[in-house]
């Protein structure tokens with residue numbers, strides 16, 4: 001923790017002045033309230049803000065469709081025939097992968113299923129999956145249906161890890177021990193990169209290493225990690241991962257997902273998969289021949305032709321990540337989140353009506369702090385909304401606040417603290 005932090009307007013403004021990424025804030029559209037006042041937005045972990053460049057990017061594709069009709073597949077400014085390639089490099093940068101290991105396609109839960117088709121290949125002996133308890137519901141349902149699909153019983157096949165008594169988050173040592181304890185039966189270790197509820201950043205390299213030691217596959221759902229952390233998926237030897245583009249990656253509601261498959265798997269045409277025509281070897285795709293030949297790399301997992309409108313918006317957003325640099329964003333994020341923690345604790349020390357505990361681990365987190373509240377929590381959340389501050393409420397009693405480094409400022413955080421000072425539960 002930076003001990004020189006100050007809870008003052010001057011200090012926050014100074015930090016913004018010295019922030020080399022501050023200029024990116026102006027590239028985004030901020031929501032307004034009914035009085036047309038710009039809102040302070042801390043929900044980039046749930047739905048990121050719209051880049052101002054999105055509309056033009058989308059418009060180009062609408063125009064090309066109008067101008068070219070079907071010929072846009074080859075003659076558009078960005079030919080749709082291989083549209084996914086325009087996104088691959090920047091998407092790979094965001095997750096620390098080689099371009100061959102990444103493709104943008106479908107949506108997140110769909111992709112998790114496709115990846116489990118390839119990488120959850122249970123045998124009678126090795127069929128168990130280790131995951132965090134309280135995972136994002138879609139992941140729980142996906143895993144539940146996968147184990148059932150293979151004829152296993154959920155309670156037997158899925159090992160859900162819970163924190164120790166009195167603790168809110170899992171200790172890495174306990175995760176590693178659980179993997180070791182189940183070595184002979186374990187097929188897959190599957191965690192989120194950042195836990196959506198607690199904000200805990202799981203130790204991906206350590207978990208992956210241990211999974212491999214016991215002959216299991218390591219896969220991650222990076223919905224809350226992509227665009228948030230400085231990931232190194234290839235170097236960490238992660239087997240597979242998928243993420244969505246609409247949280248920290250600011251690409252709009254329900255938009256496309258990205259997948260990563262380690263080079264050693266994705267360049268092997270024998271790696272099993274469900275296939276479709278868009279993953280077929282590209283120079284022969286339109287020969288419409290029998291017998292599937294995959295395109296090399298993660299692109300060989302594509303099924304359908306690319307949803308270009310969504311991908312155009314995603315590309316516009318990825319270009320901003322490329323300009324800002326994921327490492328620079330992460331460096332700012334660490335300071336900004338530490339500042340948020342400082343401001344929250346300072347507000348609590350000044351206002352006895354505030355009752356919360358930050359449950360996100362200090363040394364394992366991205367841009368989100370989760371505040372565990374009590375019966376006054378909902379009132380505090382409403383108080384923030386009343387002060388034009390958008391955070392998010394997760395049942396039963398957590399307020400999540402995410403200062404994203406791309407467009408949040410130190411001033412935003414200071415103003416949040418100021419609003420907290422005036423909270424009264426009377």
Ligand SMILES: *Cc1c(COP(=O)(O)O)cnc(C)c1O
Nearest residue numbers: 107108109136138196221223244
């Ligand atoms: C947001 C999120 C999802 C959402 O899945 P979609 O298929 O994009 O609707 C899934 N898993 C996790 C961990 C998430 O955070």
